[in-house]
Amino acid sequence: MDEIDKNLLNAIQCDFPIVHRPYAVLGERFGLTEEETLTRVRGLVESGVIRRIGPSFDSRKLGYVSMLVAAKVPPDQLEDVARIVSSYPQVTHNYSRDHEYNLWFTLVCEGTDKLNRLLEEIKRSTGVRDMVCLPAKRVFKIKVDFELL
Amino acid sequence: MMTDKQVAIVRALQHGLPLCEEPFSEPAQIAGVDVDELLRQIELWKQDGTIRRFGAFLNHHRAGFKANAMGVWNVADDMVELFGRTAAQISAVSHCYERPRFEGFPYNVYTMIHGASRSECELVAKRISEATGVTDYKLLYTTTEFKKSSPTYFREENSPNLGDES
Numbered sequence: 001m002d003e004i005d006k007n008l009l010n011a012i013q014c015d016f017p018i019v020h021r022p023y024a025v026l027g028e029r030f031g032l033t034e035e036e037t038l039t040r041v042r043g044l045v046e047s048g049v050i051r052r053i054g055p056s057f058d059s060r061k062l063g064y065v066s067m068l069v070a071a072k073v074p075p076d077q078l079e080d081v082a083r084i085v086s087s088y089p090q091v092t093h094n095y096s097r098d099h100e101y102n103l104w105f106t107l108v109c110e111g112t113d114k115l116n117r118l119l120e121e122i123k124r125s126t127g128v129r130d131m132v133c134l135p136a137k138r139v140f141k142i143k144v145d146f147e148l149l
Numbered sequence: 150m151m152t153d154k155q156v157a158i159v160r161a162l163q164h165g166l167p168l169c170e171e172p173f174s175e176p177a178q179i180a181g182v183d184v185d186e187l188l189r190q191i192e193l194w195k196q197d198g199t200i201r202r203f204g205a206f207l208n209h210h211r212a213g214f215k216a217n218a219m220g221v222w223n224v225a226d227d228m229v230e231l232f233g234r235t236a237a238q239i240s241a242v243s244h245c246y247e248r249p250r251f252e253g254f255p256y257n258v259y260t261m262i263h264g265a266s267r268s269e270c271e272l273v274a275k276r277i278s279e280a281t282g283v284t285d286y287k288l289l290y291t292t293t294e295f296k297k298s299s300p301t302y303f304r305e306e307n308s309p310n311l312g313d314e315s
Contacts, residue, residue, distance in 0.1 A: 014202055018192055023170060024170075048208055053205045054163065055202070057201070061197075062199070062302050068248065089304065092299065093297055094294075095295065137248060140245035142201070
């Protein structure tokens with residue numbers, strides 16, 4: 001990654017042009033042709049730096065509810081339980097952490113009823129009873145873009 | 150409420166744009182709208198906050214953020230607002246929420262901290278602690294990332310699980 005890549009990355013994280021030919025507009029800003037710009041962005045996608053280019057929706061505005069769940073899983077079952085939890089499409093994040101509550105996952109569902117039913121289903125399919133729902137009471141920050149180091 | 154057309158646009162956009170000169174053409178076609186209408190809807194959604202951000206999403210590991218810690222803080226109830234606002238100002242903190250305490254877990258504020266290393270995360274937490282006077286906190290590090298994906302909205306029945314895994 002050279003300086004131009006870094007500048008390009010920082011620019012397209014929060015300010016991707018919403019126009020017919022965005023790479024032409026971006027290229028103009030950095031003194032590149034449309035083709036050069038697209039080639040660089042393609043390189044960043046292929047090397048795995050960029051995961052995707054698109055929107056991040058506010059799930060609440062689309063009528064969805066999200067929930068963080070902390071689970072206490074017997075350590076020898078952690079891998080198996082994690083695999084079952086991850087298999088639900090409504091589970092977006094699923095991490096193990098170094099704590100007695102050792103599995104932390106987030107659910108995004110259409111409404112509270114569906115969310116509660118899904119959680120009961122997950123408890124049943126994993127056999128883990130100790131799952132704590134941790135709804136956000138107040139949101140102080142959700143940041144989705146990062147200045148590169 | 151969303152119109153059928155808006156639902157179709159969310160479906161067409163949510164997994165990202167194709168990499169080509171005119172990346173909005175294909176999603177417009179899939180959603181059954183013309184490109185100008187699609188661009189207008191995106192701008193409107195950006196303005197009203199339905200779209201938080203439109204752009205490139207990075208793999209933080211590849212971009213130099215090797216460590217991430219979930220900081221959990223035991224903050225006096227009447228201090229939460231001030232604590233939240235202070236932590237939110239720190240650029241290494243990506244998310245900050247108040248959540249309920251639970252049995253055996255007295256922590257009520259969560260901060261996601263990203264850094265190049267664990268010691269960098271620890272330094273950030275120490276700065277938050279010093280700035281707020283809150284000393285009862287823990288950093289819970291990720292041991293395995295089993296899943297990290299974007300949600301799929303308005304999933305069509307019987308459609309396969311197409312979350313963009315990364």
